[in-house]
Amino acid sequence: MSGQTGEKVIFAILGVPMLICILIFLWILSLLLTGIGTVRWELFTMSALRGGMLEMIVGTIYLLLGAAAVAGPIGVLAAIYLVEYAPSGGLTRIIDQAINNLAGVPSIVIGLFGYTFFCRHLGLGVSLAAGWLTLALMMLPIVIRGSEEALRMVPASFREAALALGATRWKAISSTILPAAAPGVVTSVILGMARVAGETAAILFTSCVLITRGLPKTPFEPVMALSYNLFVQIVALGAPAQRVFGITLVLFMIVTSLSLSAILLRSYYRLRQPWLRMKG
Amino acid sequence: MVNDAKVDIRNLNVWFGDNHVLKDVSFKIREKAVTAIMGPSGCGKTTLIRAINRMNELICGCRTSGEVYINGHNIYDGNINVYELRRKVGMVFQKPNPFPKSIYENVAFGPRIHKMANGREIDEIVERSLREAALWDEVKDRLQDSAFNLSGGQQQRLCIARALAVKPEIILMDEPCSALDPAATTKIEALIRRLSKRYTVIIVTHNLQQAARVSDFTAFLYEGRLIEYSDTKSVFENPRSELTKNYIAGKFG
Amino acid sequence: METRSFKKGLPKLFMHLRSQPIEFVLFLCASFSVVILLLMLLFVVMEGSLAFTRLGTQLILGQMWKTNSDLYGGFPLIYGSLMVVSGALLISIPLGICTSIFIAEILPFQLRDPIKSVIELLASIPSVIYGFIGVTFLAPLIASIFGLQSGATAFTASLILAIMVLPTIVGVSGETISAVPIEYKEAALALGASKWQTIRNVILPLSKSGMLASVMLGFGRAIGETVAVLMVAGNVAMVPTPPWNYLAPVYPVTAVIAMQMGEAAVGSLEYSALFGLGLILFIITFAVNTIADVIVRRRPVGRSVQL
Numbered sequence: 001m002s003g004q005t006g007e008k009v010i011f012a013i014l015g016v017p018m019l020i021c022i023l024i025f026l027w028i029l030s031l032l033l034t035g036i037g038t039v040r041w042e043l044f045t046m047s048a049l050r051g052g053m054l055e056m057i058v059g060t061i062y063l064l065l066g067a068a069a070v071a072g073p074i075g076v077l078a079a080i081y082l083v084e085y086a087p088s089g090g091l092t093r094i095i096d097q098a099i100n101n102l103a104g105v106p107s108i109v110i111g112l113f114g115y116t117f118f119c120r121h122l123g124l125g126v127s128l129a130a131g132w133l134t135l136a137l138m139m140l141p142i143v144i145r146g147s148e149e150a151l152r153m154v155p156a157s158f159r160e161a162a163l164a165l166g167a168t169r170w171k172a173i174s175s176t177i178l179p180a181a182a183p184g185v186v187t188s189v190i191l192g193m194a195r196v197a198g199e200t201a202a203i204l205f206t207s208c209v210l211i212t213r214g215l216p217k218t219p220f221e222p223v224m225a226l227s228y229n230l231f232v233q234i235v236a237l238g239a240p241a242q243r244v245f246g247i248t249l250v251l252f253m254i255v256t257s258l259s260l261s262a263i264l265l266r267s268y269y270r271l272r273q274p275w276l277r278m279k280g
Numbered sequence: 281m282v283n284d285a286k287v288d289i290r291n292l293n294v295w296f297g298d299n300h301v302l303k304d305v306s307f308k309i310r311e312k313a314v315t316a317i318m319g320p321s322g323c324g325k326t327t328l329i330r331a332i333n334r335m336n337e338l339i340c341g342c343r344t345s346g347e348v349y350i351n352g353h354n355i356y357d358g359n360i361n362v363y364e365l366r367r368k369v370g371m372v373f374q375k376p377n378p379f380p381k382s383i384y385e386n387v388a389f390g391p392r393i394h395k396m397a398n399g400r401e402i403d404e405i406v407e408r409s410l411r412e413a414a415l416w417d418e419v420k421d422r423l424q425d426s427a428f429n430l431s432g433g434q435q436q437r438l439c440i441a442r443a444l445a446v447k448p449e450i451i452l453m454d455e456p457c458s459a460l461d462p463a464a465t466t467k468i469e470a471l472i473r474r475l476s477k478r479y480t481v482i483i484v485t486h487n488l489q490q491a492a493r494v495s496d497f498t499a500f501l502y503e504g505r506l507i508e509y510s511d512t513k514s515v516f517e518n519p520r521s522e523l524t525k526n527y528i529a530g531k532f533g
Numbered sequence: 534m535e536t537r538s539f540k541k542g543l544p545k546l547f548m549h550l551r552s553q554p555i556e557f558v559l560f561l562c563a564s565f566s567v568v569i570l571l572l573m574l575l576f577v578v579m580e581g582s583l584a585f586t587r588l589g590t591q592l593i594l595g596q597m598w599k600t601n602s603d604l605y606g607g608f609p610l611i612y613g614s615l616m617v618v619s620g621a622l623l624i625s626i627p628l629g630i631c632t633s634i635f636i637a638e639i640l641p642f643q644l645r646d647p648i649k650s651v652i653e654l655l656a657s658i659p660s661v662i663y664g665f666i667g668v669t670f671l672a673p674l675i676a677s678i679f680g681l682q683s684g685a686t687a688f689t690a691s692l693i694l695a696i697m698v699l700p701t702i703v704g705v706s707g708e709t710i711s712a713v714p715i716e717y718k719e720a721a722l723a724l725g726a727s728k729w730q731t732i733r734n735v736i737l738p739l740s741k742s743g744m745l746a747s748v749m750l751g752f753g754r755a756i757g758e759t760v761a762v763l764m765v766a767g768n769v770a771m772v773p774t775p776p777w778n779y780l781a782p783v784y785p786v787t788a789v790i791a792m793q794m795g796e797a798a799v800g801s802l803e804y805s806a807l808f809g810l811g812l813i814l815f816i817i818t819f820a821v822n823t824i825a826d827v828i829v830r831r832r833p834v835g836r837s838v839q840l
Contacts, residue, residue: 014631014635018635021651086563101818141566198660198661200659227659231661255662263653338722363726
């Protein structure tokens with residue numbers, strides 16, 4: 001009996017750290033939500049030239065969509081290669097390792113590389129396009145890993161059934177496997193977007209400026225972004241909390257709604273697709 | 281039919297979520313004998329023996345009603361110590377599952393966690409258990425080897441030795457030979473016969489011949505219900521139920 | 534032997550790929566990550582070359598970082614980074630490992646997924662928001678608790694960073710715990726082991742290496758974190774006195790790069806020194822990630838029988 005009491009004490013001790021994690025989350029949430037009353041909502045649709053944040057919101061969305069358009073296709077195709085074609089051996093191991101290493105490169109180093117390679121050597125300058133490419137590098141590992149997982153979950157019987165009907169390998173992949181894995185692939189792209197939506201260090205020198213005259217008309221112009229503005233307002237201009245609260249809140253909402261929708265989408269399609277339920 | 285009951289199961293019902301797996305199962309299991317539980321796959325055999333050491337409750341969404349008496353105590357009573365219960369009711373699984381440790385450490389695991397012995401005494405328990413499981417002669421010179429270096433049949437006997445080391449009274453076996461070749465199966469079956477002199481053995485099998493060879497009593501389970509339960513000879517030679525007759529004749533399985 | 538088959542395999546692979554255009558395109562996409570990593574190394578080394586030739590080991594060992602006097606000694610910066618990161622890991626390792634064990638083994642089944650989602654959300658909060666919270670709420674708190682003039686200290690940065698790497702540690706070590714085959718757990722429980730005995734004697738020994746990997750990945754994330762750290766670390770390029778004084782400001786490597794890159798003239802020694810610092814970060818994180826990968830790959834958990 002005393003053993004069981006001892007066990008309860010140990011479990012309680014192990015449970016405290018988890019409670020701390022949840023309290024931290026609630027604390028952050030409450031900090032952000034208490035400020036909601038001080039936010040002037042009309043600023044959302046007002047131009048930055050008149051103190052609003054329209055260009056920052058649209059600029060962030062431009063950056064996100066462009067980065068997803070670059071990293072999405074490359075990532076999905078890379079995942080298809082790794083799951084369906086890659087021979088096991090040295091080269092595949094190197095590719096696999098490189099993806100993990102790319103995921104681990106600090107965003108500031110990606111920013112440095114983006115500046116020297118995309119802005120200077122490719123001649124894009126500080127621009128939206130350079131931001132797309134730089135952020136795409138950060139999204140890529142997430143998209144590849146997520147799509148790989150989704151592809152691996154498609155039962156082998158699907159593939160064999162298509163091949164047995166005389167489909168070529170690519171035909172079998174594009175007609176049966178990819179559609180079955182599509183929700184998981186989309187989830188991985190959304191997760192990638194959530195990861196870079198608030199990214200600051202990588203776009204610090206590659207694509208952002210504090211203020212622009214209206215929205216960029218071509219991809220070769222610089223943009224405004226929520227994260228960058230928040231950063232500069234606090235660090236360089238020492239802006240008081242009240243003034244930047246609106247930016248913080250919008251950024252937080254964009255990021256959490258992206259990751260929440262990824263989480264919900266994932267649990268939804270796990271329920272919907274019966275062959276996934278077996279895997280627990 | 282069974283008077284000196286070691287295990288007495290009364291109105292046992294088990295659900296997994298909405299799935300009613302065991303329906304009103306009642307029977308008594310005799311001490312120091314081998315009782316086989318047979319039936320087609322999915323009939324609830326495994327759930328039934330896992331109800332005897334309360335392993336079902338480790339699975340998400342499991343509910344149990346009814347009573348299981350061991351030595352006259354209902355193991356589903358609130359004040360039962362489930363760890364002590366599982367020490368008394370050993371279990372051997374379908375696939376040999378030795379820990380990724382040495383042969384010695386596998387057998388010593390149970391006595392250590394129950395603080396049954398220390399130092400020298402553990403050595404004695406390990407040797408006694410391995411002898412009882414008919415493995416001692418094969419491994420006595422390499423007790424510190426990894427358990428994974430043993431063959432499948434040896435691994436399964438190691439798992440039996442591991443279960444014996446905590447001095448159980450009942451041994452549950454969940455299709456212990458299904459992953460083994462015929463030669464290893466023969467050895468395990470002989471071992472089961474020998475163990476029944478000292479322990480109450482309950483074995484789940486979907487192999488009819490195995491049930492006929494090793495058991496004193498046989499229960500036939502079908503779709504969660506107990507269809508027939510008697511001494512093995514009469515179940516096989518003179519089944520009362522039409523279902524049992526058809527199952528033994530191989531008409532379904 | 535591996536390299537030999539690799540060398541022989543490479544031309545054969547290309548021949549094969551040329552006859553299969555779709556496969557070739559897929560292969561190119563997959564090798565994109567390798568190409569980018571090589572380009573990254575190449576360009577960072579190229580831009581840093583001036584600093585390596587002019588400063589040599591001074592870039593790592595030099596005691597003074599003063600842009601005005603053209604002095605670029607990276608020691609105080611590297612020291613600052615390591616100080617902040619070790620502080621953060623000291624907090625987040627015990628918290629993270631306990632949390633992952635609790636979620637995977639003790640928490641009721643129904644609560645596991647919701648709690649995991651909360652941790653995942655915690656991971657997705659951008660570092661600039663953590664920085665904002667650090668500046669507006671945490672730093673004033675620290676300042677008033679310890680009676681400091683400014684709450685921007687190594688300790689504040691450690692705290693914020695600890696929160697930021699927590700999800701990495703919880704996630705990766707939780708995965709390795711769930712990867713322990715259920716057969717081992719059942720074997721222990723069927724012998725009458727209690728839940729805690731099963732965790733201590735069976736699950737923990739088998740997930741030790743994965744936990745180590747989670748710590749390494751956490752270290753990699755922490756040392757590369759920029760914006761949040763920059764906003765609360767105080768940014769004074771000096772080793773604190775005494776060196777273990779966590780209530781002093783520090784200037785981590787990442788913060789220096791972010792703050793000074795904008796003003797450094799392209800091609801100047803300062804510009805090159807910043808890339809040199811970037812290369813150091815690149816090498817550290819590359820090494821840490823590779824080691825973590827190797828640890829995860831050679832898992833001791835084997836299957837008991839080959840069927």
